[in-house]
Amino acid sequence: MGLLITDELMSYSILGFFNLNEVIYTRLIQIFYANVVFHGTYITDKVLNVPVRIYSASIAQANGYECIHNLYRKNWISEARGVTYVSKVLMNGNATGPSTYNKLDDKAKVFQQMLNKSILHKAGAKDCISDMYKFCLFHMMTGTKFNLPNLILQHWLQVMKDQKEQITYVALLNKIIWDQKVYEKFFSLEENERKEITTRDKNR
Helix, strand or coil: CHHHHHHHHHHCCCHHHHHCCCCCCHHHHHHHHHCCEECCCCEEEEECCEEEEECHHHHHHHHCCCCCCCCCCCCHHHHCCHHHHHHHHHECCCCCCCCEHHHECHHHHHHHHHHHHHHCCCCCCCCECCHHHHHHHHHHHCCCCCCHHHHHHHHHHHHHHHCCCCCCCHHHHHHHHHHCCHHHHHHHCCHHHHHHHHHCCCCC
């Protein structure tokens, strides 16, 4: 089953999430989150005076994700043949009632754990399956591709709106600021300047 899941994760562009291995300077991540600005469908800030913009395309570029038209939206269940069919795909055997982790199909449970830990970071109760999680699990269980960058962006915006103090998607953000030349600026500084940035209390 492991090899099968690996192939599936590659097809959804999810496997790359586990291969984000750039060196992380946590102070640069903190600088970004200190003054982040929300614009509805994207996020911006400046790190070391270098503009950083997070939107679907920058998330896709970060690890070769595929941007397709199958977007997450609130009415997706009705478009997927309704609640009964979605529950049948996700649930284990004859399980009924609200969707919870314990009722999921065994394969869906594996996907759910991956979502919790790496894709759609979840700070609250892990047993409750949210609508966004159902969307991911349903598409993964039916072998249907979906727009992962857009989904991550929607989740990222929601987490930052609900939990303003939470720092999330550290490895992904780190790759984005690598792509957007923040580290190029950082490593162009003198050693004493880099040390001062990574050790000082204030972000600017």
